[in-house]
Amino acid sequence: MNAGKAMRPSAAYRSLKTRLMAGEFRAGEKLRPDMLKDAYGISASAMREVFLRLAHESLLVQEEQRGFRVPAASRRRLAELMNLRILLECEGVRQAIREGDLEWEARLAAAHHKLVHIERKMRSAPDIAPFVPLWTRIDWEFHDTLLSACPSEVLRATHRNIYEQFRQQVVAGLEHAGFREETIPEHAAILKAAIERDVPACQAAIHAHLQVSRDEAGERLKSA
Template structure:
């Protein structure tokens, strides 16, 4: 049987997935909140059938969970889970980064530089506004994934990408407080890019670990401050 190729145009499910993903990452669908078929069907003017396709894809991306009798929910968050997530990301991302630097070819170098340029063109302003730009989120993910792709192991890259999606939920969890801390995110990305294409695996891995841990430290600090009772 000849399999029909899928159109490159996004389906209704693709569009709704992008909308719900943006709502989750910007905190408008908060951690732990229920993803109801009726409410979201009315909100996005789509059928239950479309949402039955979308919700499992959110689970695959690590942005939602599903349990018998409870249905679908946005993933819950806590400082303990964030710490565990950070340890997992550091272990996997540094491993893949070392492999990518060792195995990546000239085409990989060009892709890393191109994705970094695209991210830099958007600028840090898009990352520090109250609503994080979908354009920045996409460019940020594309830059980091471009580096990891050099390892040549799709399973490792998919695992890292899933953990990165979960980490973005934490980013919005304490975004307003985190933005009060000055941080040269653009400089961190530039340094990682330069170390990678210079084939300095130790430095690229070290900078990647620092980048991940610094984000976690700021998130925990911001969350702790937000939870403190007002004087």
Template sequence: MRPSAIYRAVKARLMAGEFKAGEKLRPDMLKDAYGISASAMREIFLRLAHENLLTQEEQKGFHVPFANEKQLTDMMNLRILLECEGAKESILNGDLEWEARLAAAHHKLVHIERKMKAAADIAPIVPIWTRIDWEFHETLLLACPSDVLRATHRNIYEQYRQQVVAGLKSAGFRPETTSEHAAILKAAIERDIPACQSAIHTHLQTYRGDVGERLKSA
């Protein structure tokens, strides 16, 4: 695998909670699995630490971040701001192709969320759901002309998802999640900016208020 592909693979595992919060990751732990040198894996870890998906302490190496109430709340607030603004710009600038891609991404999301609702244990599905959930939210902002906004939104989304997966046993999935995604899609397709932004708020503010208690009991 190329370093870029390995970087994406390790990032996906971090976002899906495949490594435990607080777990120490050493380059030599993963180098054989991906067929690269320890130094090359360290470079990937450094990149992930720069994106705040790993923590690095001098003489202590790399660790998976712990769930933190303040961090999750900060990421939630930032994500709301970025996603609402990005959705507005996408609605103003998106064409029929954008609508079709958004509808297709939502179709995949509905399919995987039905499986999660029916599953006795959602843990094996969380990595797939995380990827498809990102695809939907990424597509929502795809017609936003600001590359900086979209890149910033991606990093905030990744940190947010990692915090949610680490801190909440549900990994952030609730029965209402499916209808919330449907409301976002409907408003976006109808080009109703206030309704879309309201739906985003409703979807992302779920953890406000009780997130502290959830993290304490996790």
């Protein structure tokens, strides 16, 4: 970021959230509002409010008398978030398939098209790190669109927060930020089942797509 460029606190919040989800800061790293205020062009007090908001969403950890830090990478935490995300996404897609119309199908297909485009580039790239922030955003767009026809606003809001925490853990703890060769056909299977209005197949595809994180995490992360 360019130091000194003024930014609204709401924009600073969105930017810092994106950076946290993309793994720009190390897991467990301590962060202070005065470290980032100049980069965002806002006061230390406004930056602290941004930190507090992110801590409320569990994307930062607030430690009494010790400031803030990025959550540590944890096999247990990743597994818990994965299981909760599967529950929310499977119930959300059940309702979305029931309620979704042709417009929902078109938006989902468009979101998947963008996701395939970026994932194919990642598959052939010698280093995927530059793609991770964009991939994180487009992956979210696909899964959010998948659930967008679900009438429960509470479910969708909860799913978003769990998704964000899950992605932060994945990027911090898994090789290649969680991207695998199989990621592309897994997303295609979710799309196919959703368009065909096959709830069990779509739920099974979601489960298969996400549970891989548990297996990889078992090899790379220690219990916490």
